[in-house]
Amino acid sequence: MKIPLSWLKDFIDLSGLSVEDVARKLTLAGMEVDEILYVGLPMPVYKEGEKHEFKTNGIGWDKEKLVVAEIREVNPHPNADKLTLLDLYDGQQDQVVLTGAPNIFHLKGTGKLEKPIKVAYAKEGTTLYDGHAEGQVLMTLKRAKIRGVDSYSMVCSEKELGITDESDGIIILDDDAPVGMPLADYMGDAVLDISILPNMARNANVIGIARELAAMLGRELKKNSNQLPVASGQSVKELVEIEITDPELNPRFVLGLIRNIEIKPSPYQIQRRLKLAGVRAISNIVDATNYAMIEYGEPLHAFDYDVLKKRAGDKKIKISTRAAKDGEKLKTLDGNERTLTAMNVLVCDEKGSLSLAGVMGGSESEVTDSTKNILLEGAAWNFINIRRTAKQHNLPSEASFRFSRGVHPAMSEGGVSLGLKYMAEWAGGAVAPDLVDAYPLPPRDAVVEITVNDVKRWLGIDLTLEKTAELLKRLEFKCEVKGDKLQVTSPNHRMDIGEGVVGVADVLEEVARSYGYDNIPTTTMADALPPQVGNPIHEWEEHLRDLLVALGLQEVVSYRMTSPEKEGRIAKHDEYVRLANPIAPEKSVLRRSLVASVIDSLEKNIRYSEAFSFFEIGSVFVPHKNELPDEPRKLAIAMTGLREATAWDVKDSAKLDFFDLKGRIELMLSGLRLTNISYTATSAYSHLHPGKAAEVKAGDKVIGVFGEMHPLVKEQYELGDSPVLVAEFDLDTMRAISPTYGIKTIPETPSMYEDIALIVDESVKAETVEALIKQTGGRSVTNVRLFDLYRDEKIGAGKKSLAYALTYQAEDKTLTDADAAAIRNKIVKRLEKEVGAKLRS
Template identity: 95%
Template sequence: SAVSGQSVKELVEIEITDPELNPRFVIGLIRNVELKPSPYQIQRRLKLAGVRPINNVVDATNYAMLEYGEPLHAFDYDVLKQRAGDKKIKIITRAAQDGEKLKTLDGNERTLTAMNVLVCDEKGSLSLAGVMGGAESEVSDTTKNILLEGAAWNFINIRRTAKQHNLPSEASFRFSRGVHPAMAEGGVNLGLKYMAEWASGAVAPDLVDAYPLPPKDAVVEITVIDVKRWLGIDLTLEKTAELLKRLEFKCTITNNQLQVTSPNHRMDIGEGIVGVADVLEEVARSYGYDNIPTTTMADALPPQVGNPVHEWEEHLRDLLVALGLQEVVSYRMTSPEKEGRIAKHDEYVRLANPIAPEKSVLRRSLVASVIDSLEKNIRYSEAFSFFEIGSVFEPHKNELPDEPRKLAIAMTGLREAMAWDVKDSPKLDFFDLKGRIELMLSGLRLTNISYTATSSYSHLHPGKAAEVKAGDKVIGAFGEMHPLVKEQYELGDSPVLVAEFDLDIMRAIAPTYGIKTIPETPPIYEDIAVIVDESVKAETVEALIRQTGGRSVTNVRLFDLYRDEKIGEGKKSLAYALTYQAEDKTMTDADAAAIRNKIVKRLEKEVGAKLRS
């Protein structure tokens, strides 16, 4: 390409205010370009790569970017010269001011923050660095002279800026993943070359190159033993060096060591032990994975150490799955508004860089996560039984949060799937959930379990909620979701049953392993029905039966609950199946009758019960 005219160094200067955000900035100049469509083959290749052809100048920047990996940006030189007046054009890179405005190439005016980086001249902002150019200095149909920029930016800053303004451009896609500063000069030269070829322009001599923060190229030392140890193959240092040189690594052999310097376009090669792993991965890739022989591991296996916490939780998962529940795994990130529908908290652990507004804090309630999953799936089936085991995050000022482990359960829908022989299935209720909880705790071998009615949980229906204790320790609560809370969700007409347990407390309780000999004597089975006041709890009656019958009553099971005007207003009938059995003798009907009479008298005395005839 033709090189002529005044050097760009005499026309343009660069000022970088923060090298950490902008380690390098390169500018080239091309004069007297003729804007027209690019050659057909170039347009075709750009389309195949997913880039829309515009004109020969813009296409040159995109084509060079795809070929070389360095995003470029073209400014209208005459616009910048007009803004500078008689003075030399001065390109400045700086952080934006909060509230500063910039109209980008897509026609939108954007409000900037101090996190964003701008390319400016002395009159004001020109482009949003590494993301998108500004509309004022863009290439137009009347453009004749072009200033071509190639730069390097802090990839974390570019990623945040692109996310903040929702600008997923080709440039931000590459810069947010890291582009080595060494690529800037080559990218600008390649872009100028294509512009000269396709637009008949004259490239100005030299480049303006501000390079205040050159990165340090990684240097790694490896030996033959490293190659054998990590890859399991025997390679000489010379062969290893040959494989790496194919990938543009610089290699020097000294004192039975291979010193490897990464090429300047590679930002993924570390140093130290990480660097050794990175370089040997490149060796394996170049050597060919299919050429590495299959061998058994030479080293001894490390001692196998169990993880009791994980194993206990896996056992709990198995129990819940066996009870017909399905596990869900949800995001730990949520928003206060989303979680506030079921549990309101003043303080949260907030994410410094949330991926989305609805994932700005770490959750405080596991029940909220399971109910969210239930709401998303509610229209896909007649019944759901979900559970999740996970952490919630309780904040501490200036300290790491507590992360207690919780179990949450949610159930709703029909008790039995509708079918040709099932016409009217009842809906799941409080006792369906209670039964599963009893079996779960039994499977964990937790004993001395008690259930107490509670109204201290705002998301549970008063009168249809219970607190669960193991001994004197509260391990959880369950019940039907409060109607006012349920209104916040789209969960259908069926009752929604929820439970939450504290796994840290449950895991700390020692399991009970009860071993009994199988009696050789036959049992006697008998049913009794007693009429009691509505306020008397069934568990109270059962406890009195067991206490009065002693060791002779081996099993008590409530099998019927009956209410009717015939038995009296405010009364209910509780029917129990009793099993009598003695370890040392065969019980007779008279023995059973004596125990029954004793039980009936005790119930009459304690709770005013009457035997139902």
């Protein structure tokens, strides 16, 4: 919300404070100033890179060079049809100024004006914005000849002074503007752009901000009178009546009347403030409703009284409010016909609907240039209905912004009075006596009792009830000490204070803000440290991450959102957790496959490196219709590219294959201290090569599957020429398996090493041979390592040679060659018998 400083100063004395000081006070109290826009007041100059607390923009007006002047004569330019020459007086001397401004042009040739026109005059050498350039470009006025006439100064448009981006005409100041006064003194301003948090709806107006500042500064809030201006004629009560159908939706509805107004532009100072606050200036009547709203916080709506009177057949006008019927239609001010639902609330007369309550008026009864009499509405609405209505019809407006956050019903009356007052000031006219006020549901002001201990217990500060009361009174809470309690009553401009324990916290927040967060001490918790408990799942996953990183794998973290098409390239599922409001089609569901996520990362990167080993740990989402999904934890790995890093003297490396991945998996599982691991060939997974895939079991539980990506799946991606290896593990299953923590003791007896090569049929699995060696060797064989796999004609077709390095060792003695030979012979015999192995000599 944009608030001009000059407007704030109507309500609080800010002397001795810089604009930044004001902005800092507000920011610390919860009204964050996002930007300060200087529009005339001297702007602080910051050097490049120098600290400035607030984002600053705008322009300061030179007091010597920019002054109020009056145009006394408007003459034609001798050589240019579209230009006029203005004779003006700047308070010191007469000046001749050229202009092409369209709002002066009609006076061309008038010569001496009956009534001088007040303008913003910029002398030679003034720096201001270029009115003809795109955006805001600074320029300095220099002397030049334009079509034979000397030009050195100008009368300014709003764009040139940084008020708006309007450059089409010059500013015409109010008649009482003092000629010769520096413009900065007359109307120099700064605009604070303030974020209004949802609990601070009460401050979405000038008085609200001024009230907060007064509280934080300990200064007085100047109040303007919201008394109905002097009234005449027939009372509005005799002309209009109000019926509220549902007080929950519409707790209060107030109407006032002003007669014989004249529609014309508002005074320039009013227009300027509205424009700086981000509201267009339209006419004195519309401006009065907006001005009163921005100043006081109550959105107002002006009806053309005569239209309503005609609709009522010259009888008493009966205004009613009700929920709309589903499908009912209303043409709003913006010219759109809107189809309504039962959640919308309507203001109606006996002929039908007039406006969409709290959001936008209807077009039929709107104020026009010929309007003479105004019926002015101020009301209170249920903020939820307004919020939903504004969203449903996509109608964010100044009114709905306020009503959807809650406007206190007490403000309806003051708002209407203030609006009528401004209308009378700016549009002439006479206010009719009285207001029609239907107030079926006045809210109860929250009453909260707090104690010294509440303040101590919640905020950690010692305050007497009297001091607490003083802090709250600054914010207009009513406070009364009752024994050891302070009874606090919420002021009737705010709706955010609850009752009971919630009310206590609400009031304590105000105590803290008023006291100043900075003044609250910084203490170390006296509360006992709770029993410390670990998080085994989290710790286990972090350990797993460390293991994988140590194995050379890079962690990635992916979007949870994907699309069935994207994921379907590697994992097809029919059911998904689907987003009701996806931001994009490729992010329409939650992932079911973590491998798919990791492969996506691989694909994006494939050109940027020679080798990739990625892993991700995270949830996938398994849907349950209309219920929360399961979120099982998974690990996915993907590898591709070169096994070794190349260098200037290392040119070739083999490509990563199945066994590189398997090796990582083996090391990972041993790092997790999982034993009894077995690998079984599988062709059951469509994304894996049927001959290069394995299931991993711990005991009898499948914990994961891995292998080379199926060539047809790989074709769906752009993944280069190397094989792509993928693995997915089910972490919930893995974590449930008890690890084996024991270690083997290191024997003190020497060990013997021997290699044996065995020729077996191709069909015999390495796993079987190794198992037989271990079984037969028993405790004497402490290590078995396959170091060569060899196929050759000499060995014979359909045969392979498996070469093992064996380690023999006894716990209690040093083995001799003869001992070793005996063990070896036993092993070879067993292998001959069981798998037809032959010792290769």
